[in-house]
Amino acid sequence: MLKIINNLYSYRELIVALTWKNIVVRYKQAYLGILWAVLKPVLLMLVFTVVKSFVGIETDGLPYPLITFAALIPWVFFQESVSEGVNSITSNAPLIKKIYFPREVFPLTAMVTKLVELTISFIILMAMMIYYQILPSIYTLWIPAFILYTMIVALTISFFGAAMNVYYRDIGQAIPIALSLLMYGSPVIYPLSLVQKKLLVEQAAGVWSEKLYTLYTLNPLVGIIDGFQRVLIKGVSPDFDALYPGLILTLTILPISYWYFKRAESWFADVI
Amino acid sequence: MAIIEVNHLTKEYQLGHLTSLKETALNTLRRLTFRPTREREKFKALDDVNFHIEEGEVIGIIGHNGAGKSTLLKHLANISKPTKGEVIVRGSVAPLIEVGAGVNPELTGRENIFLNGAILGIPKRIIKQKLDEIIEFSELEQFIDTPVKRYSSGMTVKLGFSIATSMEADILIVDEVLAVGDLAFQRKCFDRMEELIKRQGKTVLLVSHNIRQIQRLCNRVILLDHGKIGMEGDPKRVCDNFYEQNDIKIKNNIDQTQTRTIGSGEIELVGLYFLDTSDQKVENLTYNQNCSIHFKIRVLEKLDEVTFGFGFHTTDFLYLTTHNSEEQLKINNLPPGEHVISCKIKKLPLMPGIYTIRFGITSGQAARTVYYGESLKHFQIVGSVPITIRDGFFALDALWIQENNKVTDAKVNSTVQA
Numbered sequence: 124m125l126k127i128i129n130n131l132y133s134y135r136e137l138i139v140a141l142t143w144k145n146i147v148v149r150y151k152q153a154y155l156g157i158l159w160a161v162l163k164p165v166l167l168m169l170v171f172t173v174v175k176s177f178v179g180i181e182t183d184g185l186p187y188p189l190i191t192f193a194a195l196i197p198w199v200f201f202q203e204s205v206s207e208g209v210n211s212i213t214s215n216a217p218l219i220k221k222i223y224f225p226r227e228v229f230p231l232t233a234m235v236t237k238l239v240e241l242t243i244s245f246i247i248l249m250a251m252m253i254y255y256q257i258l259p260s261i262y263t264l265w266i267p268a269f270i271l272y273t274m275i276v277a278l279t280i281s282f283f284g285a286a287m288n289v290y291y292r293d294i295g296q297a298i299p300i301a302l303s304l305l306m307y308g309s310p311v312i313y314p315l316s317l318v319q320k321k322l323l324v325e326q327a328a329g330v331w332s333e334k335l336y337t338l339y340t341l342n343p344l345v346g347i348i349d350g351f352q353r354v355l356i357k358g359v360s361p362d363f364d365a366l367y368p369g370l371i372l373t374l375t376i377l378p379i380s381y382w383y384f385k386r387a388e389s390w391f392a393d394v395i
Numbered sequence: 396m397a398i399i400e401v402n403h404l405t406k407e408y409q410l411g412h413l414t415s416l417k418e419t420a421l422n423t424l425r426r427l428t429f430r431p432t433r434e435r436e437k438f439k440a441l442d443d444v445n446f447h448i449e450e451g452e453v454i455g456i457i458g459h460n461g462a463g464k465s466t467l468l469k470h471l472a473n474i475s476k477p478t479k480g481e482v483i484v485r486g487s488v489a490p491l492i493e494v495g496a497g498v499n500p501e502l503t504g505r506e507n508i509f510l511n512g513a514i515l516g517i518p519k520r521i522i523k524q525k526l527d528e529i530i531e532f533s534e535l536e537q538f539i540d541t542p543v544k545r546y547s548s549g550m551t552v553k554l555g556f557s558i559a560t561s562m563e564a565d566i567l568i569v570d571e572v573l574a575v576g577d578l579a580f581q582r583k584c585f586d587r588m589e590e591l592i593k594r595q596g597k598t599v600l601l602v603s604h605n606i607r608q609i610q611r612l613c614n615r616v617i618l619l620d621h622g623k624i625g626m627e628g629d630p631k632r633v634c635d636n637f638y639e640q641n642d643i644k645i646k647n648n649i650d651q652t653q654t655r656t657i658g659s660g661e662i663e664l665v666g667l668y669f670l671d672t673s674d675q676k677v678e679n680l681t682y683n684q685n686c687s688i689h690f691k692i693r694v695l696e697k698l699d700e701v702t703f704g705f706g707f708h709t710t711d712f713l714y715l716t717t718h719n720s721e722e723q724l725k726i727n728n729l730p731p732g733e734h735v736i737s738c739k740i741k742k743l744p745l746m747p748g749i750y751t752i753r754f755g756i757t758s759g760q761a762a763r764t765v766y767y768g769e770s771l772k773h774f775q776i777v778g779s780v781p782i783t784i785r786d787g788f789f790a791l792d793a794l795w796i797q798e799n800n801k802v803t804d805a806k807v808n809s810t811v812q813a
Contacts, residue, residue, distance in 0.1 A: 136513050136518060136519055137513045137514065137516070139513075140509060140510050140512075140513030140514070140519075141510075141513070141514075143510075144499060144502065144506075144510050147501070147502065147506070148499060148501040148502065151501050151542075152501075217497075218497055218514065219474075220474065221474070221490065221497070222472070222474070222490055222497065222514055222515065223472055223473040223474050223488075223490070224514075224516065389475075389476035390476070392469065392474045392475050393408065393475055
């Protein structure tokens with residue numbers, strides 16, 4: 124973990140340059156430019172809002188578009204970081220073959236690139252909050268911690284996935300499918316309170332309810348998304364019970380994932 | 396302490412495709428049941444390579460295609476890891492392995508300078524300082540704000556080379572980069588390399604197929620042959636050895652394929668042989684000895700005003716000399732039949748090595764070519780040369796004098812003639 128931070132620091136100029144390249148190259152010949160980056164969460168939010176009007180989802184009296192957008196911000200950031208991160212090694216094959224620098228720079232850069240787009244999403248959220256006249260609370264200060272946590276989760280998957288993808292390109296194919304499934308396993312469309320109501324209050328799965336809920340919260344995104352909604356929109360402190368299982372799981376897997384990446388790194392240039 | 400140490404470096408690659416999922420599963424099953432697994436064939440790109448490089452040395456690495464040159468450089472640049480053995484590098488490395496690896500076509504020249512600088516690990520501050528110098532060297536002032544995708548390939552390479560050589564590292568690893576751009580730019584690159592080597596005292600590893608360049612720049616040459624060090628040491632000795640190997644290869648190739656000639660069909664060359672001083676037929680000629688070359692021709696149709704010409708050239712078609720029969724031999728009329736034309740050479744000045752011959756015949760007022768052929772006969776020049784003559788193709792008959800000393804009869808004659 125310390126090593127990652129150390130590398131992050133010593134290769135900061137490279138990460139900045141590569142991030143800047145990613146952004147410039149992607150939007151160079153597009154008239155809408157970087158606006159394309161925020162189109163995805165905005166469109167998803169609109170679709171969900173339309174769907175919600177048929178289905179009817181409990182939102183505790185808060186505007187649904189705002190709740191959804193607050194959920195989509197971390198979700199889209201996570202999803203894009205992972206899918207870019209997993210493909211970051213293979214898509215930079217020419218560089219890998221010619222020049223040496225620590226290879227974790229690539230998944231890191233993929234994530235930092237998404238951080239720029241995340242910032243723009245936040246600006247849109249601010250505009251929406253002004254529109255719905257919702258004031259941010261003191262709990263908004265939790266946001267940097269949540270973003271850092273999201274980054275760590277994304278990195279954990281990226282390191283492992285990127286290294287595997289060099290050997291088996293199946294990973295690159297499987298990741299989008301896995302991610303879209305994970306979205307339904309995370310409280311993006313529906314709020315966490317709905318799951319809590321079903322499992323913890325109504326005990327819908329009988330004796331297995333509590334265990335099922337713990338299993339559900341093992342998904343780190345559950346705690347993150349709920350946290351975003353709580354501190355940004357609801358103005359209450361994060362629900363730590365929903366956070367712990369995912370956090371423990373992530374912090375256990377991260378060292379293994381990083382170790383695997385570093386071990387595989389030596390053969391990237393030969394195999395890629 | 397050596398700046399680069401390579402100890403028992405071995406690199407194996409597996410031949411063929413990556414194993415399929417089925418194969419991996421089957422192998423796991425075999426391992427579990429203690430049966431031998433099916434391994435893919437291995438290929439040793441490098442086989443127990445050992446050498447040390449001291450600081451400030453300029454090392455050339457030569458060898459035929461697939462000898463392991465690039466693989467070796469990849470290990471020194473830390474891009475690949477050895478299968479066995481170790482590589483110790485004490486100092487920062489600037490890998491110029493293929494210039495322009497990090498050039499992005501969408502970005503402009505200027506943007507690429509910053510991006511590539513970052514990739515090579517040059518701090519932004521240094522790049523900013525050197526920006527003008529880099530742009531000037533690349534000769535792309537006019538196009539520097541145009542996306543690289545609109546550049547010609549030569550321009551891209553110029554840009555890449557300019558960025559890469561501005562990096563300040565202890566060790567420079569160069570793979571075939573000097574063969575880029577037009578002749579003037581090649582010259583410039585060569586000068587920049589020479590400056591880095593001679594003036595800044597950098598340690599340089601150079602891989603090139605341009606052996607003459609290697610011989611000139613390096614103070615030690617390593618000849619790789621099928622992943623092993625075939626020869627190592629003095630550039631001249633190693634390069635000559637490599638040339639000989641190549642010459643034999645080329646000779647074999649040419650002996651198999653028929654020499655390419657063009658002709659009008661009125662005349663054909665049926666024989667070509669050398670005679671030495673005692674009029675004995677020889678295959679090899681001796682340096683600084685008289686000899687004669689004999690061309691046996693068969694005339695099929697009557698020709699008038701015939702002129703012959705021949706020349707020596709190297710196996711890589713560097714034309715060294717020519718000589719033609721104009722003013723020495725006047726043949727107004729050449730009747731059909733076989734004729735032998737010969738040319739006597741006094742004190743053959745060609746340095747030992749492998750050469751070949753070209754021969755041509757023209758006819759008529761307009762000097763119409765009726766026969767022309769190249770690489771007609773490969774031959775070796777043998778003999779020993781005095782220590783005063785080392786490099787090149789020709790021996791110069793010259794004498795050194797100190798002007799204020801009284802030296803009489805200091806005749807200086809150039810014998811470069813053919």
